[in-house]
Amino acid sequence: MKKLAKQIFAARQEGRLPPHFSPKEVERVCPGWSKSTYRGFLPKHRAGNPGGETELFERAAPGLYRVLSERKKTYVFTAALQHEEDGRWSSWIDALPGCAAWGYSQQEALSALKDAAVAYVEDMLDVGEELPRNGVEVIEAPVVTITV
Numbered sequence: 001m002k003k004l005a006k007q008i009f010a011a012r013q014e015g016r017l018p019p020h021f022s023p024k025e026v027e028r029v030c031p032g033w034s035k036s037t038y039r040g041f042l043p044k045h046r047a048g049n050p051g052g053e054t055e056l057f058e059r060a061a062p063g064l065y066r067v068l069s070e071r072k073k074t075y076v077f078t079a080a081l082q083h084e085e086d087g088r089w090s091s092w093i094d095a096l097p098g099c100a101a102w103g104y105s106q107q108e109a110l111s112a113l114k115d116a117a118v119a120y121v122e123d124m125l126d127v128g129e130e131l132p133r134n135g136v137e138v139i140e141a142p143v144v145t146i147t148v
Helices: 003-013 023-029 035-044 106-126
Strands: 057-061 064-067 074-077 080-083 089-092 100-103 136-139
Touching: 003 023, 003 035, 003 064, 023 035, 074 106, 080 106, 089 106, 100 106
Parallel strands: none
Antiparallel strands: 057 064, 074 136, 080 089, 089 100
């Protein structure tokens, strides 16, 4: 594994880097590399990178990354769907008040809802809020989900 990646992982474990970090924060806690290394390393090794490089990080938000290995839990929410009079589909998660989305198809609405739920849950976890206990199943192992 690359030396900078080892330094980043150690900084996360020691609490010197927050769960979601920017290249500037990495530069602050892992000194000694060139400016271009800090700007390029995280995107180059993010999940889904176009160069096929080793995936070590995940883009958490614009300009922010997290260590892939820190994703240990899967949260399963029941989603509601409703076909609207204008032809669009509305979707929401009752367990996450205000977490809703829409799309021109059921799949588009659910995809948008998934993105909204990820942001919602990450925000809750980042500020130390507890997730609701009703309406959510937490799985602490790798899973494969399918909808048939």
